[in-house]
Structure formats: C-alpha cells, structure tokens
Amino acid sequence: MAKEIEKHTGIPCVEDCLVRTRNTVPQSKLTPTQRRVNIQNAFLLKDKEKLQEKNIVLVDDIFTTGATVNECTTILYQGGAKKVTVFCLSIAVESHRSV
Numbered sequence: 001m002a003k004e005i006e007k008h009t010g011i012p013c014v015e016d017c018l019v020r021t022r023n024t025v026p027q028s029k030l031t032p033t034q035r036r037v038n039i040q041n042a043f044l045l046k047d048k049e050k051l052q053e054k055n056i057v058l059v060d061d062i063f064t065t066g067a068t069v070n071e072c073t074t075i076l077y078q079g080g081a082k083k084v085t086v087f088c089l090s091i092a093v094e095s096h097r098s099v
Helices: 002-009 032-039 067-078
Strands: 018-020 043-045 055-063 083-091
Touching: 002 055, 018 067, 032 067, 043 067, 055 067, 067 083
Parallel strands: 055 083
Antiparallel strands: 018 043
C-alpha cells in the first residue's frame, strides 16, 4: 500500500526500517488485552538515521484495537521520528446485531 501511496503523492516510501522481529499469533484471533501483549517487542527499528527528525506516515491495512499501530508508533518516536501520522485502509467495527 505504501508504494502505491508513493506513486500518487510523491512521498517517499522507506521500506525495511521498521521490521518484525518475531512471529506473533494473528491479532484477529485475540482479545484486545491479548493483542497488546502479543505485539509487544515484536518490532525493531533497523535504520534510525533514515527517520531522525522526520515526519512519518505509518501505513497499515486494518485498525481494530490499535495495538499494532501503538506499538509501531512508540518505536518510531523512540527512534527519533518528529511526527507519526497513521493511515489505515479500513477500521474494524464490532457488530452487536444478532444473526
């Protein structure tokens, strides 16, 4: 998705700076509390110099509880990002209707 955004906006896409360090259980199978624990320390900032004092647009496919976005945003700020803006393709909404 980020590469497509780059094509249309000219905002450079920097790949492989924020990398997953371990496999995690799919977030969709977990409760909100389990999601936060599952994703902790699952990412690493590989190339801090590329992001120092930069405004970052973090692109994700779906926002459910925000656990992944929060974890990644925290790591980006700790690595020296000036500002982090999140762009998600979709937002999951819990349905309370009976089927």
